[in-house]
Amino acid sequence: MANMAQAIRMALHYGEQNLGVTEIFGEDVGAPLGGVFTATQGLDKAWNAPLDERGIIGAALGLAWAGGRPVAEIQFVDYIFNAIDMLKLAANGHWASGGRYKTPLVVMTPTGSGIHGSMYHSHSFDSIASKLHGMKVVCPSTPLDAYGLMIAAIKSDDPVLFLKPKALLRSKGEELIPGEPADEKLLHGMIDAPLGDRTKWKAMWPKLTDYTVEIGKAKITHPGDDATVVTHGRMAPICLDVARRFAAEGKGSVEVLDLRSLIPYDWEAIKASVKKTGRVVFVNEETEITNFAEHLIRRLVDECFYELKVRPRLLAGKATPGIALSPNLEYFIQPQAKDVERVISESLADPA
Amino acid sequence: MPTAKAAKTPAKAAPAADAYKKLGAAKLLKIHELMVRARLLEERLIKMSKGGDGFFWIGGPGEEAFNVPLGLQVKKGSGVDCDFLHLHYRSAAIVLAMGAQPIDSLRQMRSVGTDPYSKGRNFVNHYAIPELNVVPVSPTIETQYATAIGTGIAQARAKTDAITVVNGGDAGTAEGDFHSCLVWANRPVLPLPILIIVVNNGWGISTAAATQHGEKNIADWAKVFPDMPGKTINGNDVAESWSALEEAFAYIRKNRKPYLLEVKASRLYGHSSSSGANRIPEADCIALLEESLVKRGLAKVSDFKAVWEREAAALDAAHKQVKSEPFPELETVWQDVFADGLPPSYPTKGGS
Numbered sequence: 073m074a075n076m077a078q079a080i081r082m083a084l085h086y087g088e089q090n091l092g093v094t095e096i097f098g099e100d101v102g103a104p105l106g107g108v109f110t111a112t113q114g115l116d117k118a119w120n121a122p123l124d125e126r127g128i129i130g131a132a133l134g135l136a137w138a139g140g141r142p143v144a145e146i147q148f149v150d151y152i153f154n155a156i157d158m159l160k161l162a163a164n165g166h167w168a169s170g171g172r173y174k175t176p177l178v179v180m181t182p183t184g185s186g187i188h189g190s191m192y193h194s195h196s197f198d199s200i201a202s203k204l205h206g207m208k209v210v211c212p213s214t215p216l217d218a219y220g221l222m223i224a225a226i227k228s229d230d231p232v233l234f235l236k237p238k239a240l241l242r243s244k245g246e247e248l249i250p251g252e253p254a255d256e257k258l259l260h261g262m263i264d265a266p267l268g269d270r271t272k273w274k275a276m277w278p279k280l281t282d283y284t285v286e287i288g289k290a291k292i293t294h295p296g297d298d299a300t301v302v303t304h305g306r307m308a309p310i311c312l313d314v315a316r317r318f319a320a321e322g323k324g325s326v327e328v329l330d331l332r333s334l335i336p337y338d339w340e341a342i343k344a345s346v347k348k349t350g351r352v353v354f355v356n357e358e359t360e361i362t363n364f365a366e367h368l369i370r371r372l373v374d375e376c377f378y379e380l381k382v383r384p385r386l387l388a389g390k391a392t393p394g395i396a397l398s399p400n401l402e403y404f405i406q407p408q409a410k411d412v413e414r415v416i417s418e419s420l421a422d423p424a
Numbered sequence: 425m426p427t428a429k430a431a432k433t434p435a436k437a438a439p440a441a442d443a444y445k446k447l448g449a450a451k452l453l454k455i456h457e458l459m460v461r462a463r464l465l466e467e468r469l470i471k472m473s474k475g476g477d478g479f480f481w482i483g484g485p486g487e488e489a490f491n492v493p494l495g496l497q498v499k500k501g502s503g504v505d506c507d508f509l510h511l512h513y514r515s516a517a518i519v520l521a522m523g524a525q526p527i528d529s530l531r532q533m534r535s536v537g538t539d540p541y542s543k544g545r546n547f548v549n550h551y552a553i554p555e556l557n558v559v560p561v562s563p564t565i566e567t568q569y570a571t572a573i574g575t576g577i578a579q580a581r582a583k584t585d586a587i588t589v590v591n592g593g594d595a596g597t598a599e600g601d602f603h604s605c606l607v608w609a610n611r612p613v614l615p616l617p618i619l620i621i622v623v624n625n626g627w628g629i630s631t632a633a634a635t636q637h638g639e640k641n642i643a644d645w646a647k648v649f650p651d652m653p654g655k656t657i658n659g660n661d662v663a664e665s666w667s668a669l670e671e672a673f674a675y676i677r678k679n680r681k682p683y684l685l686e687v688k689a690s691r692l693y694g695h696s697s698s699s700g701a702n703r704i705p706e707a708d709c710i711a712l713l714e715e716s717l718v719k720r721g722l723a724k725v726s727d728f729k730a731v732w733e734r735e736a737a738a739l740d741a742a743h744k745q746v747k748s749e750p751f752p753e754l755e756t757v758w759q760d761v762f763a764d765g766l767p768p769s770y771p772t773k774g775g776s
Contacts, residue, residue, distance in 0.1 A: 095577065122611070126570050127604035134574015134588075137559045138504055142574070158570060161562055169552030169560040170543035171760035206761055229763035288767055336762075339769035374776045 073244040074252050074259060079215035080111040080180070080236065081263060082249060083222035084143060086280045088117045091226045095135055097121045098128055098145030104270045108147055109182055109241045113265045114275025125151050129158035129179060133165070136177040141226055146181040149235065150195040162231040163206035178225045178232050183211070184306045184357050185395050185406050186239025193238075194395035194402075196358040201233050202335050202367070208287055209334040211235040213308035215245040217332055220285030228287060235334075237306040251280035290338035292345070294319075296327035299351035299419050302342055302368065304331040307355045307407060314412045324420045334364060339371070346372060350381030351419045357406050360388040382422035387415045443663035449722040455496070455662055456717070456728070459488035459710050461735050462517035465526045466693070468739050469533050469548055473697045477747075478533040481701055483549050484514030486692035487623055489709035490659035493666040494621075495521025497673055498589065500556055504582045508557045508575035510568035510590040513549040514623065515561070518591070522556050527742035537752035543759070544752040566596035569605035569620070576609060576616030576682075585677040587617040594686075595628025597642055609682035610649040618682045619672050623659065625691035630699065643686035652682045659687035660709040662716075 074082065087093035096112055102120040106113030121128050125146055132144040146152045152159070165175045185194035201209045208230050212218040218236070225232035244256075253259050262276040293308065294315040303311045308330045315326040327345050331337055346352045352372065354365035369384045389395075390405045444452065466485040473481035484491060495518040499507045511518060516529060531539040533548040541551050552560040559571065572590035579586050596602060602622075609616040622642045626633050639645070646654025653675060657668045665687070672683040690706035717723040758766050766772075 094581070119613075122604075122607050124600075124604050124607065126601055127573055127608050130567065130570025130601065130604065131573040131577060131608065134508075134510075134559070134571040134576065135578055136574070137571070138508065138575045138578035140574075140578060157564055157567060161560075161564065161567055161571070165560050166763050167760045168542055168546055168550075168562070169760075170539070170541060170545065171763075172541075172552045172554050173560055174763045176763075208762070336767040336770055370776070371771065 073246070073256055074215050074249055075242050075244050076212070076215045076218045076236070077109050077111045077241040078259065078263060079219040079249055080222055081113060081115065082252070082277070082280055083219045084112065084115055085275075085277050086223060086282070087141075087143065087226040088115060090282070091223070092141045093117060093143055093226055094140050095119070095142040097131070097142070099123055099147045101145050106265055107145065109236070109238065110264070111180070111236070111241070112145070114263055114273075125155040126158050129155045129162065132177040132179065133158065133162050133175065136175045136231075137173055141176050143178040143180060143226065146179060148193050149181045149183040149197045150192040152181055152197060159204055159207065159233070163204040166230070167206055174229045175231045176229045178222070178234055180234040180236055182238035182241065183235040184237050184239060185402060186306055188397060188399065188402065189238070189395065190397040191394040196356070196389070197235065198334055198356060198358045199362055199364040201235070202364050204233070206231070207335065208232045209235065210287055210332060211237065211305040211334060212332060213237065213240060213305055213330055214247070216247045216249055217285050217291070219249045220283045221287070221332065223282065224284045224287050227284065232287070235305065239306045240309070243309070249280070250283045251278045253278055285332060288333045288336040288338055290332055290341040291330045292327060292341070293330050294326065294328040296325040296349065298324040298349055299326050299353065299416060300345040300349045301326055301328045301353050301355055301416060302331060302365070303328065303355040304334065305356070307357055307412070310409050311355055311412055314409060314416060318416065323417070326416060337368070342368060342372070343376060346376055347379045350379060350424070351422070352380070353385045353387060353415050353419050355387045355407060355412055355415070357389050359391040360386060361391045363388045381424035382419060385415055385419050387411055443667060444716055444720055444722065447663060447666060449717075452662065452713070452717060452722060453727070455492050456710070456713055457731050457735070458492045458495070458521045459517065459713065460731050461526060462488050462492065462520050463710055464732070464735050464739055465516055465520070465529055468743065469529065470693060470697065470701045472530070472533050473701065478535065478548065480547050480697055481533070482513045482547065482696035483516055483693070486625070486690035486706065486709065487514055487659065488517045489662045489713065490623070490665040490687050490689055491515060491517035492521045493662065493669050494518050494589070497669050498522055499586055502555050502557055504578050505584045505586050506557050507586050508559060508572075508579070508588045510559055510572040510575070510588065511551065511561050512568060512592050513547065513561060513563070514593070515551070515591055516549055519551055519553065519556070519558060524551070524553065524556070526739060527746060530742055530746045531749065534746050535751065536746060536749040537756065538749045543756060566592055566599040566601040568592055570601040572605055572618055573608040573616065576618045577614065580614050580616050580680060587619060587673070587676045589619045589621065591621045591623065593628070594622055594624035594626065594633050594637070594642060595631070597622055598636070606645060606649065606684070610652055615651060615681045617676045617680045619676055620682055620684045621687060622685070623687045623689050625689055627691055627695065629695045641686055643684050646684040652684055654684040654686070656686040656688065659689035660707050660712060662709070662713050
């Protein structure tokens with residue numbers, strides 16, 4: 073099975089071959105490195121940009137206005153803050169121009185914690201991204217979804233921020249990508265750059281096919297009747313594991329909804345699940361103050377107040393100025409599997 | 425008609441008389457007509473702002489001697505085979521010289537639904553004209569220098585002589601985006617065909633440039649890039665502006681490399697309506713042109729009078745028309761949020 077970095081790479085290759093992607097760029101995105109997480113190795117259209125995040129987003133914006141479909145990378149989402157002005161322009165350009173200029177660009181960037189990244193390699197950006205109205209925001213949790221969402225992002229006429237959960241970039245999925253060889257060693261030999269001299273290396277791409285995950289559609293990864301967990305990105309597989317364990321141990325039937333898209337979010341899917349279970353826990357790794365899920369909770373209270381059996385709950389990162397390096401501190405600041413278990417158990421135990 | 429106040433002409437003396445004769449009466453009178461059109465438009469916009477027929481005004485009266493020749497030398501049209509323009513809010517004379525209509529600026533000033541540039545959403549002089557490759561103008565200072573990189577890349581890749589033009593002010597050169605443009609335009613792996621213009625009026629709102637900038641000339645930034653010419657000109661002089669633009673356009677079209685042009689010009693009505701928008705006693709480029717033409721026997725004072733009267737009458741009619749046009753319907757705010765369309769469950773209530 074491909075890992076998520078390989079899946080993104082294959083989607084970008086599909087994009088440059090079939091969807092008109094002519095520029096894939098960012099810091100260390102081109103040869104020889106092919107991205108610090110290897111997501112751009114071997115691509116024909118990948119190249120290295122100056123170390124300049126504002127220039128990278130500005131270049132993408134200009135390329136999109138010139139009729140292209142660029143994919144730009146910000147090396148870590150922690151570095152995106154100095155480009156916020158440019159992201160805002162990308163997001164509002166279509167509206168500000170009265171619909172006269174479309175902005176079909178993709179900005180991809182590794183997000184979140186889980187790799188001992190300390191202060192500036194662990195940020196989440198969800199709620200800030202969700203305030204860039206006009207920008208679509210997606211965040212996959214499996215390689216197959218990463219493949220399908222990247223293809224959807226490239227096809228979109230809107231700017232799309234593609235958040236790559238950095239702790240999942242090496243994780244493998246449970247489903248093959250369309251065209252992916254079943255033998256992962258074979259795939260590795262075909263598309264992973266060798267160590268050492270790469271000057272003569274060229275990727276041997278499998279025959280990939282179109283596969284689109286519609287932006288704005290969530291996925292039920294574990295059906296259940298007693299409580300709903302709404303999550304995305306790095307926390308999605310953790311929540312799925314907990315739900316499976318709860319089912320196996322008879323602790324409750326937990327439905328896990330992987331949002332996959334934050335903007336637009338799949339409100340109908342959230343509402344339908346919560347109406348069924350009456351209990352809901354939102355789980356993400358962003359800090360709790362003005363957390364993106366707080367908006368969803370407010371809307372649930374407005375629209376599903378009488379269907380809620382108990383109070384909605386949020387499990388999020390603690391509102392510290394950064395993620396600390398020391399593992400015990402990082403695990404305390406960021407939600408872990410045991411915290412997910414605890415909060416779901418508490419929600420299930422809340423008296424209706 | 426304005427009067428010349430040449431005492432504060434900010435840069436060099438006027439070029440030799442033959443420069444005007446070389447341009448010829450027909451072209452100079454066409455330039456004069458467009459300069460008058462732009463000046464009267466800006467003065468009408470100021471009047472509208474002060475008279476409650478609109479809100480904030482910001483524009484470029486005083487820059488016509490440079491901006492009209494620029495607009496006339498642009499390779500007009502859409503797509504990478506035509507010049508792209510990344511302008512700022514002092515560029516009315518450029519777009520009028522390219523064929524934009526004054527009535528559309530009046531519409532944007534009054535924020536009526538017929539405003540073609542932003543549907544009543546943005547300040548005046550914030551254009552978005554895809555048929556002329558004028559990309560959306562933003563109120564943010566200097567971001568246009570970052571977006572220019574993108575159209576520059578598209579044109580560097582294409583087999584074309586078309587170029588990217590970026591225009592901004594002196595105060596904004598302190599921002600990183602200006603330096604992003606210089607660095608990206610001079611990347612050895614892909615130099616960019618960009619005419620990088622800085623109009624130096626000596627002010628950033630109320631702050632004198634001389635108190636904040638130690639550079640002798642902004643064009644001196646070109647000295648560190650071996651393949652980028654840099655030049656400082658007197659933008660109050662039509663002939664000097666015309667020939668400097670001819671030289672710069674020709675260099676970039678042929679060599680596919682950038683050119684930095686600093687243009688010293690007057691700011692005749694201050695920064696904006698926020699600073700009163702009252703007439704400042706600086707050199708008036710239209711009066712200087714009229715003097716030059718009369719002195720050389722290329723036109724008579726009565727010729728000018730007819731132009732001023734004709735343009736004023738046209739503006740009166742346009743203004744009357746705009747006053748009869750409706751303001752935008754409320755529901756239009758949901759148009760253009762996303763190019764792919766607004767999802768049915770997108771929150772539109774503004775809260776509970």
